[in-house]
Amino acid sequence: MASSSSSSLSRVVVKSSDNNLFVVNKKVASQSQLLKQCIDNMEEKGTNDVILIPLSNVTSNILTLVLEYCEKHADFADDDNNNQELKQWDHEFLKKFDYATLNSLTMAADYMVTKSLLNLCCQFIADSIKDLTVQQIRQIFDIKNDFTPQEEADIKNENAWAFR
Amino acid sequence: MDISSELETGLKSHQKRPFLEECRDKEKVHQLVDRISDLPDHMIAHVLYFLETNEAVRTSILSLKWRYLWKGVTRISLSGNNFGSGKFSSLLEHVLQNCTSTNFLAYELNCPLAVDISCLNTWISRLHSHIIEKLIVHANNIINLTLPVTPLPQCILFYSTLVTLKLHCFEIQIPESIASFPHLKSIDLQVIFLDGEAAVNRLLSCCPMLENLNLFGFLDDVKVLKIDISVSTLRKFDLRLIETGTNYRKKLDIVIDAPNLEHFYIDDDSFNRYVVKNLSLVSNVFVNYESFGLATFKRAYKVCLLKLFKGIATTRFLTLLWSTAAVLRSALSYGWPTFPYLIKLVLHLSSISGRTCLSKFLHCCPNLKVLILDLVSESIITYFYG
Structure with missing residues (x-):
């Protein structure tokens, strides 16, 4: 992922509970209200350092899935929520998990305040x-x-x- | 350790343990959370939100933990189709009495046939103190197109927190002064208009945020002569006007003034008159303009359709049903508007609806990129006219 801007806030680093680090594009991270809030706070302070956001309740496995979801949804504009292609993708995305994974994913969506993913999991x-x-x-x-x-x-x- | 070195080692360690491999390691995942019951109560409540209320009640038998969880549901959704009409009210009473939730968000009633209007009013007003965002009431089933006769429960007008309102089979009887719906974004009405021309206008004027409007109107016995849809925030408008009888009646004047409208769907089976203004953002239009069984068309109908086209000329996508094309065929000698931005046209054609109008239409679309011709409906039409 080549960075076109020199601003360090175009990306953030998210740390899972098992201490793995994920570099996340800001637009993708903003799908989570929790991450967005962190980014906004740091930007308000005018920090230029890399932001490290530790998520003590989310393992790497599950975080990878949440980020996969966020990445897909960041590609679609806000008003494309009813997009058929996206709905199809959502369904295929959840279909492959067992209920244990689904539970963890639901908890992570709740913790990271990714409302659309939370709704999707609960509906599923x-x-x-x-x-x-x-x-x-x-x-x-x-x-x-x-x-x-x-x-x-x-x-x-x-x-x-x-x-x- | 500073962030950048931590980042480096962290990324390295992550690369050593590819995710997919870990994911196959089911054992490990199972250690984290293994049962739906391990979800915290508020999240189980969220799952229950998406169940019909009778399904939610059924979960009380699963285990001790689940026994009372359903009572915290934030959405009541009951469908009369699943029960006899007598049962419905006692079920709803049971639910209303047992639910302890303090923040109901959605209230959806699909009432059985012949529901008593005073009961309905009582049920709807029961949640009146809550911050209901979504209210859906089907007072009747219209499968056999029998006309609905349930007046709009006035108490609906007090739910000022609504975001979504869906009322099927009500007369629209809206009082002179009503509270406003400052958050209402989506209205879906399947109604007969009995209350003079101002009813719809009054309702719409109370919704400063309205984006989606679905209006399915029965025109039989209509007393209204004009419907005015002037909503500056409107982005999507589906209008269906249906006449179930064949009685002659006066045509409606329908005024649409919506500068932010993008999606516009018209299904009109009785040739009403349209005046469209300020539709400069409209980009996706569907038109079915017909009168069932009518083979020749008055001049006024043709002029009206072409005027409508002129109003939506900035659209990028357009779908015309065969009946619309039939009117067009009879209007070949008229001046047609140009669609300068139209890139996709879906045209349902038949020998009756007239392929002759195709070439003239193509002349009106200088930038057309995709043309879809649907000739399948021909056999159906031949059947109707045969």
Whole structure:
């Protein structure tokens, strides 16, 4: 990535929780409100040094994915949110992950305040829950049923209509 | 260690451990977070936001942790199609009583047929103290095109925090003075206009931020003679005017003044009269201008269509359905406007709609780069007229 501008703020360095460093283009970083806020603050101070932003809650694996998402979305203008190509890309992007990765990605999107990615992940999880039976949801998401039979019957009774 | 040396060693260490290899190391990923239940509550609530409310309630049976999470949902979405009409109100009551959320954002009701208007008013006003951003109400199903007769619940007019408003199957009865919707960006109305000409105008004049407008109007029994869409912030406008009966009625005058409009979609099946002003930014236009079964066209219709074209002449993309082309064919002797910026034209043609208009149209588009001719619809049209 050749830098055309001499301004050091055209790029920032992001550090993952496992101490790997990522050089990120400012436009890409700005997809995350957390990173954008850091950049804005530094620019206000008039700093010309390289900014290092440590992300103590995000591992390299997940950070790579978040940055891949940000890079793609930075290529599209703001008002292209309904772009079909981008939507298709989003779907393909999430489809390849297992639920564990998806969970981590959702947490990272929340932590890094990347709202569109957070919505995308949550929508994706919701869509995968939608047509499943309770048993299937428990199985896929590895949720342990810790109700007593009586409690379970009570809930079913209370919200009977939802369990048809 | 200063940043640049840290950067150097950090990058080196990263190169030694390529990401893909680590990613295949599932074990490691699993150590981090392994279950959806490990998501914090507020994020599970966010997942529940995207579920229909009955689906969200169903998650209460998953485990102890999930038992009460649904009660914090910030969106209520119930569809009457999934239940009998009698059940719907008790379900909604159950949800409204049990939800403890203090910040509902979206309220979406798809009511079953023949819902009682006073109930509907009560339900809608129940969330009145919340900062609702999105309100969607389908009061009826119009699959069989029976006319809707539910007056607009007045309480909607108090939701001044709305960003998105979608009302299907309401009469528009808007009082003289209404609160403003300072944040409203998107309106989708599927309505009959009964309330004199000013109803739509009044609503629009209360929305200083409006960008998207979908107006699907039933013209039967219409008392309005003029619809004025003068919205300076409007960027996307879909207008569909439908007449379900065949009764003769007066044509509507539709005034559109939208200097920021980019996307303009007209589907008009009863030859209304258009006056378009200030559409200098319009770049994508779709026109279906027809009267079902009509084979000859009055002079006034042709003039009106050509005037409409003149108003949208700066567009870069244009799609014309076969019925529009049929009117054009009968207007070959008229003066047509030039489309100096048009680069893509999609034209649905048939022997009836007249391929004769094609060459004349091409003369009007000096910079056309892409022409898509759709001749497939011919068989359908022959069937209609056969």
